[in-house]
Amino acid sequence: MSTTIPQRDLRNHNAQIIDRVRAGEAFTVTRDGVPVADLVPHVPNTKPPVWRSSDNIPRWDEPGANDDVALDWLADIRSLDEFIDDTIRDPWEEEQQG
Incomplete structure (x- = not known):
């Protein structure tokens, strides 16, 4: 408080x-x-954010691939979609319309 x-x-x-x-x-x-x-009191960031290395992600077609790891990684990537706006906009076109 x-x-x-x-x-x-x-x-x-x-x-x-x-x-x-x-x-x-x-x-x-x-x-x-x-x-x-x-x-508020300062809290130093002791570690950088951890991202999974793509070297540790099994290929989908690799025999014996750990599907749980691959599916977890895919879920992580898909969860980022809500934070990334990849809509292509032309600011010049918007200026002329507005």
């Missing part, structure tokens, strides 16, 4: 608030009563 503070408190008491964040406390900063930012 975080403590809500107005932006002016962050400005006026920056050093004290940063010390509290460093100690593990979190803050939600507001401007005119509306939340605009979260101030």
Whole structure:
């Protein structure tokens, strides 16, 4: 849970608030009563994201291929489709229509 503070408190008491964040406390900063930012302790990224190597993926037609591994990999790839917009658009055409 975080403590809500107005932006002016962050400005006026920056050093004290940063010390509290460093100690593990979190803050939600507001401007005119509306939340605009979260101030949370930094968590270093200890490892890069892990992607499966294509060397470890059996071919579909390979005799004795581990179908579960191949199907898991395929499911991973298909799950990325919702995050990738591969629609081809012509920005010049859109500008002329709009």
